Amino acid sequence: MPNVEQHVSFCVRDFGAENRELCYMVNSWIDAPVRTGGGAYHREKRHNMQTTPFDACSIYGDKGTSATPRNLLVARMVLQHLRLDGLITPLEDQSWQWNAVLEQNRNERLQAAADDVKFKNWLREEHAREEAKEARIIRRSRVRKRILYSLGIALLIVGAYFSYFTIFVGMPAQVLDGGTLFIYEINSKRSRQLR
Numbered sequence: 299m300p301n302v303e304q305h306v307s308f309c310v311r312d313f314g315a316e317n318r319e320l321c322y323m324v325n326s327w328i329d330a331p332v333r334t335g336g337g338a339y340h341r342e343k344r345h346n347m348q349t350t351p352f353d354a355c356s357i358y359g360d361k362g363t364s365a366t367p368r369n370l371l372v373a374r375m376v377l378q379h380l381r382l383d384g385l386i387t388p389l390e391d392q393s394w395q396w397n398a399v400l401e402q403n404r405n406e407r408l409q410a411a412a413d414d415v416k417f418k419n420w421l422r423e424e425h426a427r428e429e430a431k432e433a434r435i436i437r438r439s440r441v442r443k444r445i446l447y448s449l450g451i452a453l454l455i456v457g458a459y460f461s462y463f464t465i466f467v468g469m470p471a472q473v474l475d476g477g478t479l480f481i482y483e484i485n486s487k488r489s490r491q492l493r
């Protein structure tokens with residue numbers, strides 16, 4: 299890959315000595331991340347056929363999105379740099395058109411914004427679903443708690459009732475004794491009949 303000086307000399311060769319300063323500014327700006335981030339990193343930054351020409355124009359061109367002669371010149375310098383770096387083919391360089399790429403970028407941005415809205419709606423719906431589910435669980439556990447609470451009170455009342463009779467009246471003992479007596483009587487009647 300050419301270094302900045304080589305890029306500048308190719309740029310001057312194709313775009314004229316009168317643009318030497320611009321050649322130097324554009325090419326060193328494109329490769330500036332290389333000096334801080336290393337080779338692979340520099341390809342990620344400022345080496346995009348679709349966006350970098352416009353980014354460069356916003357600094358060194360006439361700014362804005364109109365295809366002024368200076369903007370087109372800066373865009374061509376960027377494309378030449380990418381071609382010499384081996385990132386785009388000569389055909390891609392030649393067929394690159396300001397308005398078409400601008401339109402493409404705009405559509406992609408619109409699509410991304412639409413996707414973002416869709417994603418946010420989906421998140422909101424998902425959140426609402428989660429909340430409804432939680433509310434249902436809370437409601438169910440409240441009902442369960444109420445049932446258990448009532449059962450507990452009923453058991454307490456029954457327990458208190460029987461405790462009262464066991465301690466002060468001895469009724470369960472009588473009931474039990476009566477039952478035992480009854481069974482005993484049946485058995486003894488049977489045994490008497492058998493005899």
Ligand SMILES: [Zn+2]
Pocket residue numbers: 328329340345379383
């Ligand atoms: Zn480069």
